[in-house]
Amino acid sequence: MAVQVWSVDPRTGKQRTGAGPDAGPVATEATSEQVDAAVRAAAAAVPALADRAARSRLLRGAARLLEESAEQVVATADAETALGTPRLTGELARTAFQLRTFADVVDEGAFLDVIIDHPDPDAKPIPRPDLRRYKIPLGVVAVYAASNFPLAFSVPGGDTASALAAGCPVVVKAHPDHPATSELCAGLLRRAAVEAGLPEDTVVLVHGFQAGVDLVRHPLVSAAGFTGSIPGGRALFDAAAARPRPIPFHGELGSLNPVVVTEAAAAERAEQIGTGLAGSFTLGTGQFCTKPGLVLAPSGADGDRLVAALTGAAQQAPAGVLLDSRMRDNFVKGAAARAALPGVTVPVAAGAAEADEQQVRAGYLLVDAADLAEEGALDLLLEECFGPLTVVVRYDGAASRDAVLDRLPGNLTATAHLGAAEGAAADGPAAQLLRRLTALAGRVLVNGWPTGVAVTGAQHHGGPYPATTSTSTSVGATAIERWLRPVAYQDTPPALLPPELRDGNPLGVPRRVDGVASA
Structure with missing residues (x-):
């Protein structure tokens, strides 16, 4: 029997009627079979996300749709979190800014980290072959939404934005504190994907505690991003490491901030x-x-x-x-x-x-x-x-x-x-x-106070354990690096090289060629 997911008003502690005055439960908890279907649907979107221009359109479109729906999004989030309209209005603006920032990152292309070293038979101590290196997306990313930021660290937040920018489809496990907000935002992101010419299942949403466990264990999930408590994050981190094929788990867990x-x-x-x-x-x-x-x-x-x-x-x-x-x-x-x-x-x-x-x-x-x-x-x-x-x-x-x-x-x-x-x-x-x-x-x-994290290229939002489970950041342009891995091609015929690595730079991405930065 399906387990219903209800929205709760923290100001009263009582269930809300749902997204509308006459609505019932917001969603149902995903079964293991439904999690499997969600991940497989997201994985099917991987080839389409190879189109960087489409990814940029998706991110910009998501920002626009969030802003166009700001009144409904903010009202729904406030009803579920009691964070207040001014705070949530600012958070929505930050979320849209994050999405556009990662669209800029995609357009620029420096995140690909292209390095080309032409062959040098006279190199010492050994001759150098033709080597060309860049970064490719990992695959499906599992995102675990945060309780305290229903927008900026949840369905449309930084983990999702950076993963999509990297070319990774996303399956988000909604936080139980704001399921209606999550459903609303997921719908906007899925609409943005279709408008950008990408599969709707580029972004998929699931609910339920067990769904979160099933998600991190799924063989087609290639990495995970988490914001939450130390016990919950550590349990998922251990599950990610215990898989037959362990995956990166980028968790933000807890911090005293001395x-x-x-x-x-x-x-x-x-x-x-x-x-x-x-x-x-x-x-x-x-x-x-x-x-x-x-x-x-x-x-x-x-x-x-x-x-x-x-x-x-x-x-x-x-x-x-x-x-x-x-x-x-x-x-x-x-x-x-x-x-x-x-x-x-x-x-x-x-x-x-x-x-x-x-x-x-x-x-x-x-x-x-x-x-x-x-x-x-x-x-x-x-x-x-x-x-x-x-x-x-x-x-x-x-x-x-x-x-x-x-x-x-x-x-x-x-x-x-x-x-x-x-x-x-x-x-x-x-x-x-x-x-x-x-x-x-x-x-x-x-001489400042740590509450407030600017979204900028130089930002680092992470730290030694238990603040995070990795050395990466979840805020700022370099957050995209979590969802990429490098690959090098050696002595590969030019026609078989990815366009980013071909001589002549047909895509115009920033590169370092024989030790010299170029564009």
């Missing part, structure tokens, strides 16, 4: 930093993957000023709704468990809001660095707590601070707040701090 405030920075602008921290860790009700979850602040009078400013700002933060009741329950329990640890004080208590059982209130914890520097009862503080909670660790000197940093796992981001003069010394204490933070994270910020 922040270090130096003594000089606290002396100069303690109140500004405290207020900025409150705004960052409560943004989106603390549901950003880059939320600062651990902050190292100096002891002493300047640190006291920072904490006082943080207290005042955190107390003013409005209560908010989390994405679903399970996350709400986990947050309330997690905040209480951390607050009960020995040596922890609670200047502003996070937990359930009194006025509305569906809402939570923001808060933060205080602890001494000496109590956290060694393995013990406080280790829970080094685990991400999803929601509006952060931990402030008071340190006394660089050695005290660094002892805590040495215990941290991998992160998406790490931030340093420095004094005005600290950035001038190329090998001073600030430079040493940045080197230490570089070892912990994929993006290192100075």
Whole structure:
């Protein structure tokens, strides 16, 4: 019997009637047979996606259709996530921008990484044959949608956009928190594919927990992209590795995103930093993957000023709704468990809001660095707590601070707040701090806040495990590299070479020929 998938309003905790006022369930969970059919249908689209111009049309068309349907998309996403119209309007704009960015990447062609070395019989130490290298798409990509970004990291999000740009059809496993949004966006992408002259099944959507497991195990799935929790991501990562033919699994799992405030920075602008921290860790009700979850602040009078400013700002933060009741329950329990640890004080208590059982209130914890520097009862503080909670660790000197940093796992981001003069010394204490933070994270910020990830060529959204399961990025132009593999042709007759590798460059793609960049 088919298992129905319903849309739930997180503001009330009750099932919605579906996409329309008189509609029933949004979808049904896919059976193993239906997952198999979905993957095979997507695999059949691989030959058509060899047309780079069609891929570019698909990506631009998807952006246009999303914008034309913005009112419906935003309203549906808000009804399922409670993220609010302003936030979701911005997220839709970001999603459309991502799609067009990858269309530009496809048009340019540099992602093919074409390298041609002509033969040199006199090369030392051995003669060089004719070698021509470029990158080709892996095949069908499984995308696991995120809960906290129903657009930018879900059906039409960066994983899907970059995979399509690479020439890979996509099967998306919808997140249960926003099934109606997923259905709506999948329909728009499938329409864009047809309008671009590609098969409708270039993008396929499936629902259900077991469908996600079946998807990563399917022999025609060649890679996977995931954004979610450490337990869920690790289980899928292990399944991908345990296959008879293991596949790449690019998972974004969890991150504390540590922040270090130096003594000089606290002396100069303690109140500004405290207020900025409150705004960052409560943004989106603390549901950003880059939320600062651990902050190292100096002891002493300047640190006291920072904490006082943080207290005042955190107390003013409005209560908010989390994405679903399970996350709400986990947050309330997690905040209480951390607050009960020995040596922890609670200047502003996070937990359930009194006025509305569906809402939570923001808060933060205080602890001494000496109590956290060694393995013990406080280790829970080094685990991400999803929601509006952060931990402030008071340190006394660089050695005290660094002892805590040495215990941290991998992160998406790490931030340093420095004094005005600290950035001038190329090998001073600030430079040493940045080197230490570089070892912990994929993006290192100075005098800013990590919530907010620009979509640009130089962006890196990833980091050492458990932040991610690979060294790749899921944001920015280089995210396309996850879905490609290099292949080299040696001494191949010109007529048999792919057009990208032929002399004369008939497709006009950027290339490096005999060590010299050319177009």
